[in-house]
Amino acid sequence: MSVYILVVDDEPDVEALFRQQFRRDLRAGRFLMEFASSAPAALERAVAMEDATLILILSDINMPGMSGLEMLPIVRSVRPDVPVIMITAYGDAETRRKALANGATDLMTKPIDFAALRQEIDTRLEQAV
Template sequence: MTGQILMVDDEPDAQDLIQQNFRREIRKGVYSFGFAGSGESALDAISHSKEEVMLVLSDINMPGMSGIELLQELRARWPELPVMMITAYVDAATEAKVRELGAEQFLTKPVDFVELKERLSQFVGDTT
């Protein structure tokens, strides 16, 4: 892998869940994760990261800058950066909006980590 996946979520346990469910892949170097607790800190992390961010995995409902606002900003600054959106509040209008704005994937919470691994493999290649 040549870059990192940036997870953006204001929930404190999101980082722990990713680290637990991807522990083998992280240890093998298949995935590298960075974490940001807000849209603003995600933009800062991408701008100042020593490792290239190859994909953003963002919650939609966050205080301050929402995931949708973050997606708009990401598209303006880094139009080729793949973005996957996650939400606990599923509705057709929100899904249509994030797809219209250019999100490559849309996932629901609670996250099915088997499905997430399958979807991530589309961006980073073979994970075995």
């Protein structure tokens, strides 16, 4: 069974960073990572992966066009089974409130604590089995 994590961020270096941080997991086939550079592309992928096991969506908040916060209620309606963690450089109380009110499971601030993210992924993998 292949399980997927969808990472949504308009910054081109994010994919390389995530692939580097999780290279052992990816090489071992623990999960696969898909990357979308915009909210509309992420929504497309989330719908297209309907039959796949999508265990987590990680989305930046500040993106051109549709923001992560604007995408959040849409992706939650399309894939209510998939937890969404929002990622932002601005971890203020209002941003956290908006993210959680719109259905986010959590909010992580940049720079990302990859140890904490790894624990979250491990939890999601256990639940997927």
